[in-house]
Amino acid sequence: MIALLDVFAPDGDEARRWAEEELADPRYADAKPTWFDLISRDIGRFLADLFSSDNGQNIGPTALIVVCVIVFAALVAALVIWGRPRRGRAVRRPITGLLGADDDRSASQLRADAERAARSGDWDEATVLRFRALARGLLERDLIDPSPGATAQAIAREVSRVFTxxxxxxxxxxxxxxxVRYLRHPASAESYAELAATDDRLTALRPELATA
Structure with missing residues (x-):
């Protein structure tokens, strides 16, 4: 024998109360669109209606002005809300193998060692150390970013873009x-003096002044 179950049918007030309790569940609040979603949807609908086939024949200068104003306002709002985008600063890798040598001396240390070599008349050693000091100094100032294994000429090209x-x-x-380093041609006091003078000028020069 099949028992007949009574089906409970709520009245209008009871059904409304059930619906309110169901919608009060947090999962519905989480799925609610944000104000940005609503504005984006409205703008999208406006643009779609504006350029629809039904209105295509009526588009004129006024519609173009409206679109430009909307785009400009959106850009201004983005700048106000999120701020001006800043260029990410790349994390500079430590470079110890500079110009064919595993050397972690600072630019000032290299210059001091170059001057000692020059005072002793070792112009070859002084030349090698002073050019490394030149490159290291610009690297420490974040003015160049030579790749590992960069040659002296490659570094010179980078420097030329900063100090034309x-x-x-x-x-x-x-x-x-x-x-000196590769062709074994001896350096001289004059060639070293010119290199040292170039290094001194670059040390004192700022990029914006060089560009101007």
Whole structure:
């Protein structure tokens, strides 16, 4: 024998109360669109209606002005809310193997050692150390970012982009380094003095002044 179950049908007030209790569940609040979602949806609908086939024949300068105003207002709102985007600063990798040497001395230390070598008349050693000091100093100031294994000429090209007025002098300095380091051509007091003078100018020069 099949028992007949009574089906409870709530009245209007009871059904409304059930609906309110159900909608009060937190999962519905989490799924609620944000104000940004609502504004974006309304703008999208407005633009879709504006450029729909039904209104396509009626688009004129006024519609273009309205669209431009909306885009400009959206950009201004984004700047106000999130702020001006800042260029991310890359994390500079430590470079110890600079110009073919595993050397972690600072620029000031390299300059001091170069001057000691020059005072003793070892112009070859002084030239090599002074050009490394030049490159290390610009690297410490975040003005160049040579790749691992960069040559003296590659560093000179980077420096030339920062200090255009010193391009020729830096190329000559790189050539002096290559002549001593790789071609075994002896340096002289004059060639070292020119390299040291170039390093001193770059040390005192700021990029914005060089560009101007």
């Amino acid at each position: 007025a010193e391009a020729d002098a830096v190329r000559r300095a790189a050539t002096s380094f290559d002549d």
